[in-house]
Amino acid sequence: MTSPAPLRADGRAADALRPIRFTRGYTMHAEGSVLVEFGHTRVLCTASVEERAPPHRRGTGAGWVTAEYGMLPRATHTRSDREAARGKQSGRTQEIQRLIGRSLRAVFDLQLLGERTIHLDCDVLQADGGTRTAAITGAWVAAHDAVAALLAGGQLARSPLRGAVAAVSVGLQAGAALLDLDYREDAACDTDMNVVMTDAGHFVELQGTAEGSAFSRRELDALLDLAQSGIAQLHALQRAAIAA
Amino acid sequence: MTSPAPLRADGRAADALRPIRFTRGYTMHAEGSVLVEFGHTRVLCTASVEERAPPHRRGTGAGWVTAEYGMLPRATHTRSDREAARGKQSGRTQEIQRLIGRSLRAVFDLQLLGERTIHLDCDVLQADGGTRTAAITGAWVAAHDAVAALLAGGQLARSPLRGAVAAVSVGLQAGAALLDLDYREDAACDTDMNVVMTDAGHFVELQGTAEGSAFSRRELDALLDLAQSGIAQLHALQRAAIAA
Amino acid sequence: MTSPAPLRADGRAADALRPIRFTRGYTMHAEGSVLVEFGHTRVLCTASVEERAPPHRRGTGAGWVTAEYGMLPRATHTRSDREAARGKQSGRTQEIQRLIGRSLRAVFDLQLLGERTIHLDCDVLQADGGTRTAAITGAWVAAHDAVAALLAGGQLARSPLRGAVAAVSVGLQAGAALLDLDYREDAACDTDMNVVMTDAGHFVELQGTAEGSAFSRRELDALLDLAQSGIAQLHALQRAAIAA
C-alpha cells in the first residue's frame, strides 16, 4: 500500500493519518469537552450528563447516549446557511448525528449507565474532510471524561464503557486506496467509505458509497484493510490522550 | 451457507430470497409504475419525467435523478404518524431517500439523460422488512420503463442507463448469515447490512450496522458473499420483468 | 334525467355511477383495509384501532373517529409535491380529511365505541376525480371491518355503528346534471357538489360550489335528486361488499 513517491498533496503516504490531536477540557462547563483535530478538521465534542433518561427508556433502569452534530456557517470554504436560521437540519446532518449516536452506544452498557442521558454535541469549527470520523473519535474521549466525572463523583460505581470506538475514512483515488481523506481528496475520490470500529478490532458501522464508478470486491477488501490499520492507530492515540 | 434443517420462521434457507414480484404498469399516470414485492413487503415505485433539470444542473446539459420515500401510516404493524401531518420527514426517511437517489444515479449517464429530471417515488404500502432494498430494486424497473417511454417518444436517442442496480439486506443472527431479512429477523439480528450493486458485479453502496455486538472481518466477509449471490438473483429477476 | 344518447366520454348515462369495486383485506396489518375504486380512482382506506381516546375525550367514556387523507405524488396526471417533503398539508388536504372524519362520526355511537380511537387513513393511489367521495365510501367499509374485529375479539359487545355512510359527487355541465364526475368532467363542470348520506336516506354533509356561474334553486334540486339515487346504489354495493 506504500508508494515509492508521495502521491498526496500534503506529502502523506497513502496509508498515513493526518496529524491527530485531542485537547481535553477545551471548554469549562461540559462534563467532557474535547477539541479533536484531524489535520485542519477541528471538531468540538462535548459530553453533557443529564440525570434522567429519555421518555422511551424511563422505568427500564437503563440510560441512553445520543448525539447532535452541527457545522458553524463558516467552517467551510464558502459560507453555508445556518441550520437554525433555515429552520431545519439537513438530511446530511441527521444522517451524521444518527451515525455518531449509534457508534457511541455500541461501546456503552446502557444498563450500567442507569437512567441518565449522555448528550454528545459535535460542532465543527473548521472543516477539511472527515468531520464525522473526527467527531466519533473525539466524542469517545469526551464521553470517557464524562464517565470519569460520574465515577469520581460517586454517581456511578462501575464504568458503563465496554471499550473504545474510533472512526476513519478511506477512499479510492485513481485505483489507489487512501487513508483519512482531506476535503480535496474526498471530492476527487471515486469511492468514499467511513468505517467505525471498536478497540477489540470489530466493526460497528460501515458506510461505503461509490461516488464515481462502482467498486469491486477486491477494492473493497483493500479499503477495509487500510481502515483497520488506521483505526488501530487512532485507538492508540485515544489511549494516550486519556492517560495524559 | 445452506443448512440441513430450515432455521427461518418461513422455512426459507439462510441464503434464499423471499418470493420477489414486479408488477409493471401498476398505476396509469406515471411514465414508469412498478409494484415490487419482497415477500410481504410491497412498495409502489413510480418514475416521473420532468422536462427540466433542477437548479444546480441548469445550463450544464446534464440531468438529474432523485428519489423520495414514504410509508403509508398503516403499512406497519402499529400505525405510525403521517409525516405530512407532523410537518417533517424523519431522519430515517431522509437517509433512505438519499440512498435510493444515489443508488439509481450510479447507473445513469446524466449527460445522456439531458436537462430533465427523473423523480422516483417509493411509497411503502405494506412493510415487512427490507423496504429500502425493495425500493431500490423496484425503482430501477420503473426508471427503465420511463427511459423506454422517452426512447419510444423520441425525446431520447440513446438510453442513459448504463446497467441495472439492485439491493438486498443481509444479517447475522446467532452467528449465522441470513439473506433478505423480514421484519422479525431484522429486529432479531445483531448486524444488519444493506448492499447495493450493479449487474456488472460492483458495489454502489454498503451500509452495515452492528445493532448488538460488533462484527468481525470474517463475519463481514460472509455477509458480503451472501449479498453478492442474492443480488445476482435479483438482477436476473429484473431482466425477466422488463422482458415480460 | 336519462339521455337518449350518451353524453359522457366514457359512454355512461348521466345518472350512472362509474364501475365501483371494494377489495377488502388489501393490506395485512390494519384492522380494516379496503381498496375502493370509483372507475380509475383508487383509494386505499385503512382503519386502525388505538386502545385509547384522544386527550379531549379522556375520562368521558366515549371514543373518537378521525381521518387523514393523502395523495401519492404521482397519483395525478402530473407529479405534485409530496406534502411530507414540503413540511405541511395543503388547505385542500385538511378540508378533505376533516370532511371524512365528520362523515364517519355521523354513523358512530362514540359512547358505545368506548375510550378508543379509530384512525381512518385514506391514501389515493390513483386519481381520476371523486377521491373524497370514494374515500368516505371506502372508509366506511374499512371501519366496518375494524368494528367486526373488535366484536370478534370481544373488546366490544355491541356494534357502535348506527348505519352506513356513503358519498358521491354531482355536477352541472352545460345545464345537465351528471352523477359521479371523473377528472375531466369535474374540471368542465360549472357546479360541483359533494353529498354524503346515511343509508337511512338522510344528509350528513353537503358541499356545493359554483366554479363557473352560480346555480339556481331548480338546478340545485335536480342535483340533490341525482345524488340521492346514486348514494342509494353505493349503499347497496357496500352491503354486498361486507356480505362477501
Added chain:
Amino acid sequence: MTSPAPLRADGRAADALRPIRFTRGYTMHAEGSVLVEFGHTRVLCTASVEERAPPHRRGTGAGWVTAEYGMLPRATHTRSDREAARGKQSGRTQEIQRLIGRSLRAVFDLQLLGERTIHLDCDVLQADGGTRTAAITGAWVAAHDAVAALLAGGQLARSPLRGAVAAVSVGLQAGAALLDLDYREDAACDTDMNVVMTDAGHFVELQGTAEGSAFSRRELDALLDLAQSGIAQLHALQRAAIAA
C-alpha cells in the same frame, strides 16, 4: 316559519336576522375597509389592491381575488392560541379563507380586473357565531369600495364586479329552522348550513353539516328557503350601505 312566541334567547323570530351594521372607512390605509357587525359578531374586512397578479395568472391579462381570515386571540369566550405564535393556521382557518375567496371571485370578472390582485383580509375582533358569513358579506362591501377607488383613480375603466354576494347561516334546532345563528344557537343546533348567494338569487356555495343527527330532504328544503329570504335582506342592506 314565524313562531307565535319567540323561541330564541335574544327574542328574535326564527326567520329574523340579527342587527346588521356596516361601517365603511373603518381604518385609513386600505382601499376598502369595512367593519361588519352581525349582532355581537364584529369582523374587520379590508380590501387591498396590489398592482400585479399572483404567479399563476401572470401574462394572462386576468387578475385574482384572494382572502385571508384570522381571529384575534381574545375574540372568543376563552382565549385561543395565536396562530402566528403556533406557527400555522388551523384547518378551520384555511377552510374559511378558501370559502371567502371562492365566494368573492364568483362575482368578479377577473379579466376586467386586469393583472392585479385584491387581497381581502377578514379579521374577527369579536366572535358570536357566523364569523364566516359576516366576513363574506362585509368583504363584498370592502371589495366594492376598493373597486370604486380604482374606477375613481382611472386604473379601471369598467367595474369588474358583476353583482353582489352575501352569506348567512341557517340551522335546525329541535326541528325548527333558524336564521343567522349566534354562538349559543350554533352549538345547540343539530344541523348547521352556510349559504352564499348572489343578488341575482343564485347559489355560489352551500355547506351543510349534520352535527347531531342527519337531516331529511324536507328539512334541507326548509333551510334553503330560510337562507334565501335572509340573504335577500342582506343584499338590501349592502346596497343601502354603499349608497350611504
Added chain:
Amino acid sequence: MTSPAPLRADGRAADALRPIRFTRGYTMHAEGSVLVEFGHTRVLCTASVEERAPPHRRGTGAGWVTAEYGMLPRATHTRSDREAARGKQSGRTQEIQRLIGRSLRAVFDLQLLGERTIHLDCDVLQADGGTRTAAITGAWVAAHDAVAALLAGGQLARSPLRGAVAAVSVGLQAGAALLDLDYREDAACDTDMNVVMTDAGHFVELQGTAEGSAFSRRELDALLDLAQSGIAQLHALQRAAIAA
C-alpha cells in the same frame, strides 16, 4: 424645547404628544379590553386571565404576566404578510412582545397575583408609528381592568399592581428632539428611542438606536428629559381613563 414656529407636519410642538384616547370595554369577552389611540395609531389591548400559571411557575405560588403582539396585514400603508400564513413571527414581533411583557411585569407583584396568568394581546388595527409604546400604555389599562375584575370577583383580596407603567418614543430629527413620533417622523429620524417608565418616575426599559449617525451624550440627555415629561402626561391620562 418649544419652538417658535411648529416644525411638525401635524402642527404639534416638538414636546407635544399626539391626541391620546383610551376606550375601555372595547370588546366584550376579555376581562380587560382597551382600544388605545396615539393619534392615528390604534391598538386593541386585551387582558385575559387564565387560572393557572405557566409550567416554569407552577408550585411556586407566584403567577405570570405575558404579552403577544400582532399587526393586522393592512394596518400599514402597504399590506404586509400575515404572520400566521407565513408560519412564523418576525424577529421584530418577538422583540416587541418580549418588551411589552417585561414592561408590564415590572409593575406586578407576581406573588400577590397567585398561580394565574394574565395574557396581554396587543393587536394593531391601524399603524402610524409608536405601536409598541401605545401597546404598553394601553395594555396597562387593560391589565388594570382585569385585576379589578379579579378583585370584584373575590379571586384576589389585594391588588398585585404596584403602580402604573407607560411608554413613549422620542427621536432626533435634524438635531431637534421630538416627542411621540408618527410614522413619517420615525422614518426621518436619525435616532429613535423608546422609553418605558413607572408612575414613580423610574425607568423600566430604554431602547435607543441610531438609525443614521450616532448620537452624543448631550443629545441623549435631551431625549431622556423629553421622554420623562411625555410619560408623566401619559400617566395622568391613564389615571383619568380608569377613573372614568
Added chain:
Amino acid sequence: MTSPAPLRADGRAADALRPIRFTRGYTMHAEGSVLVEFGHTRVLCTASVEERAPPHRRGTGAGWVTAEYGMLPRATHTRSDREAARGKQSGRTQEIQRLIGRSLRAVFDLQLLGERTIHLDCDVLQADGGTRTAAITGAWVAAHDAVAALLAGGQLARSPLRGAVAAVSVGLQAGAALLDLDYREDAACDTDMNVVMTDAGHFVELQGTAEGSAFSRRELDALLDLAQSGIAQLHALQRAAIAA
C-alpha cells in the same frame, strides 16, 4: 466609582473590565476570523464576504452587513436545546443578531462597500455573561480583517469602515454600578444595560432593562458614565489587536 475593598467575586474593581483577548485568524476559511474573550466568555466571530448584495439592495450600488448569532448547546452551565434541532431561533437569538447587525452597519459606509454582503457569524463557544457585547466587539475586528482582505485584493479601493464600534454591559447591584458583568453578576443585578458606541464617543445602541426594581435618572447617568469609560478601553484594545 472605585471601591476601597473589592466587591466582586473575581476581585475586580467595579469599573474594571474582565481580561479581554482577541485571537485573529482563529479559523482558516473566513475572510475575517476572530476569537474574542471577555473573561471566560468566548465568542468566535467570522466575517464572510459574499460578492452580491441581498435582494433589497440590488441595483442600488450599495451593499449590506448582516449578522447571525448562535450558542453551542453546551456553551452554558446546563445544556440548552440546539436551535437547529428545535427548528427555530428563539426570540432572544433574533434580538441579539439584529442588534449586532445594526451596530456594525453604524460604522459602515454601505455605498463604499459596493454591491456585496458581509456576513458576521458570532458563535458562542463558552458563555459567562456579556456574549452579545463580546460578539459586537469581536465582530468589528473580524469585519476589519475582511475589509483589509478586500483592500489587499483590490476589490475595494477605499475602506468602507468609518470607525470602530464596541460594546459593554453595565449593571446596578445593590445600588453600585458595575462594568462588564459576568454571568453571576448579570443574574444578581437589578438593572442590566448594554451600550454600543463608536470610537468617536457617540452612542449607537442603548438597551437598559430593570430586571428587579426600576432605576432612577441618577442611576442611569452613573451607568452611562461607566459604560463610556469601559468602551473607550475596548476601543484601545481593538486598535492594539489590529495593529498586531
